[in-house]
Amino acid sequence: MPAPLLVVNKLCTYLQNGAETVKAVDGISFTINKGETFCLVGESGSGKSITALSVIRLLPYGIASHPNGQLLFNNQDLLKVDEDELRTIRGSQIAMIFQEPMTSLNPVFTVGDQIMEALQLHHPEMTAEEAEERAIQALDQVQMPNSRERLNSFPHQLSGGQRQRVMIAMALACEPELLIADEPTTALDVTVQAEILRLMRHLQETTGMSMLFITHDFGVVAQMAHQVGVMQHGKLVEVGLVEQVLNRPQHPYTHQLLEAVPENLARHKNPTLTKPLSEAQLIAEPLLQLRHVNVWFPIKKGLFRQVVDYNKAVDDVSLDIVKGQIVALVGESGCGKTTLGRAVLQLEKPSSGSIKMQGNEFVGLSASAMRAWRSKMQIVFQDPQSSLNPRLLIEMTLTEPMKVHGIGSNQEERLELAAKTLERMQLKREHLWRYPHEFSGGQRQRIGLARALVLNPAFIVCDEITSALDVSVQAEILQLLLELRAERDLTLLFITHNIGVVEYLSDQTVVMYKGRIVELGPTTAVCGSPQQDYTKKLLAAVPRLSLGQKAWGAL
Incomplete structure (x- = not known):
């Protein structure tokens, strides 16, 4: 058996919030052996990052305390080491990679x-x-x-x-002997993520260091971990070898997390929510028609700022989107996905080309003429924290767009519609009288959806709306989108880099690379038997939950 490098024994980390004591970490125990990786998984607020910061002693100790427990690093209790000695340990013996x-x-x-x-x-x-x-x-x-x-x-x-x-x-x-990695790949493209994981695995093999790897992605766990610990409400509810925890989970919470992974969700698809479009729908005129759309940004240089070239963010894109379809737009950062979505809504003006909705041309339309279409076309942004006005109550956030577009004859009607829309988003009517900072990330994303839906649009652009969410919250949002599509005959352009989400949610998949569409077709065809090398590369880089022969060999 390899020798233990870090032994966490009944560790408690309490945070003082006024008169209230928050038990952020409540009596957890685990061991990290030399040369091994211990993955700590769980939802936001479960105590994962607080555990990592406790190990490296980087908490604000004016409000944080450790009333109980031991942190034995090379048989030395870090909770009893003075600040000067800690300073020599940090960086040289224990190092940390932060999330952002x-x-x-x-x-x-x-x-x-x-x-x-x-x-x-x-x-x-x-x-x-x-x-x-x-x-x-x-x-x-x-x-x-x-x-x-x-x-x-x-x-x-x-x-x-x-x-x-x-x-x-x-x-x-x-x-260092121990590397703590706190969600180091959360916001990265799948190809970059695969490179970073491969790199960390290689460095571990060559240097013999141990890793405490924090993540909420079970695909990453399957590829990186020797041991897994599952955290909920500050407690470790399950600890074991990766093969045991992923294949034979014992705790109901671990079951719940694994069932929420998109590749497992696909096994429980509701056929009434995911039935294919009828032949009549497919041969009807598309809701949206894009023809040779270009969005070029000039590159200016020299004293007189002359245009020397163009950054072709979107380059000669043609695409049809049928009413009632969910179209996934995938590709790496910088490929033009978001720019194309914004161009469809005329939030980014195309340099040339044609964009039509129900046969009406948008390119070249004045701002006042475009305003009439705004209620029919909406967008839900990636980061609800920055897209919701922090100074406005949710009531104002939802009723103001309705007032602008003439929905509801008076404020009472608009308030009632806003309340019903919030309830459909599985939020409460009284949430109308709160501010955005009083909600969790998943709740704010539901409010962003509610803001789009109060105008009863026909088409919504969803820009990476699940990228920062926990797997269970992501599953709830995806299920909600499928229900809304069925109820309202909505058409969605779903921008993402999560291939698991694409396989579960979308009817059609469009793959972009360097501003151009390189492959498009039914999702089952594109993800099942891709034709282009770039699509094959994207799919090969996706971390899968399946352990294969050995979790360690996936990279």
């Missing part, structure tokens, strides 16, 4: 400065030249292209995947 690299990296320092600072803090004998060479080696380790040149880049000059590589390089520069 853009907010974790300092925007005013170059990548090289930030990696070299960590090195010289823990190795004061190291010269600037030696630190620079070690920083380049760290970037080479994480397969950063042009690593020497990238040392002088600022975080905003890098892509999301490159920023995550920098975070990993910074964490690994001092060769």
Whole structure:
């Protein structure tokens, strides 16, 4: 048996909120062996990140405390170590990769400065030249292209995947024994995620480090974990080997989480909600017709800011969307998915081409003429926190659009419609009198849907609306969308990079790459037998729940 590196024994982490004590972590125990990965899974608020921050002792100890438990790292209790000694352990022996690299990296320092600072803090004998060479080696380790040149880049000059590589390089520069990774791939494309996971697995094999890997993606768990711990309300409700937990879960909550994974949801599809369109619907004139749509952004250079080229965000796209269909638009970040969705709604003006709804041309339409169509075409944004006005009550958020478009003869009628729409979103009537910050992420996403639905639209663009949600909340939102489509004969353009969601939800799938459509067709055909190399690459990169012969061998 491998020797234990970290032993968490009956750990309690309590947070003081005024007179109230929140038991964020409540008596959990687990062991991480040397060279192994322990995956901690659970929904938002279950205590996963608080556990990680407790291990590395980065909590605000004015309000946080550990009334009970032990954190034995190499047989040394971290809860009894003073701050000076902790400072030597952090970074050199225990390192952490945070969930959002853009907010974790300092925007005013170059990548090289930030990696070299960590090195010289823990190795004061190291010269600037030696630190620079070690920083380049760290970037080479994480397969950063042009690593020497990238040392002088600022975080905003890098892509999301490159920023995550920098975070990993910074964490690994001092060769820690334990790496804590808090949702390191949540917001990444599937291809970038596959590269990052493969990279972390390779680095673990070559350095022998252990990992505490926090995620809510069971596909990632199947690929990365030796052991799995499932958290709920601050407690570990199930701990075991990955094969045991994923294939033979014992706790009802683990069952619930696994059943909510899109590939498992597909086994329980309601045929009345997912029945194919009739032949009459398919041969009827499409609700939306896109012909040779271009959205080009000029690139200006020189003293006189002359146009030297164009960024072709959407390039010669033609597409038909039939009434009642759910069309999935997939591809990596920067492929033009969101720009195309915004162009359909005329939130981004096309450079050329034709966009028609029910035979009416939108391209070139004035803002006042377009306003009449706004109630028929709506959008639900990726981040409901930033798309809902924090200063407006939900009542105002829902009734104001109705007033603008003349829905309801008076405020009482509009309030009643808003309340009924909220109830259809499985929220309460009294929620009308709350502000957005008083809701969870899943509830805010339901409010975003309600805001679109109060206008009774025929077409809705859903832009990555489940990307940041827990699997159980995601399952509820997807089920709700299918029910709404059946009730209202809605047409949806569903923008996503989650192939599991695509397979469960959509009728048609459109694959975009560098502004162009490279493949389209029925979802069963595109996902079951893709024709294009790029589509095959996307599907191959999706982390699946199936363990295959060995969870460890998937990468």
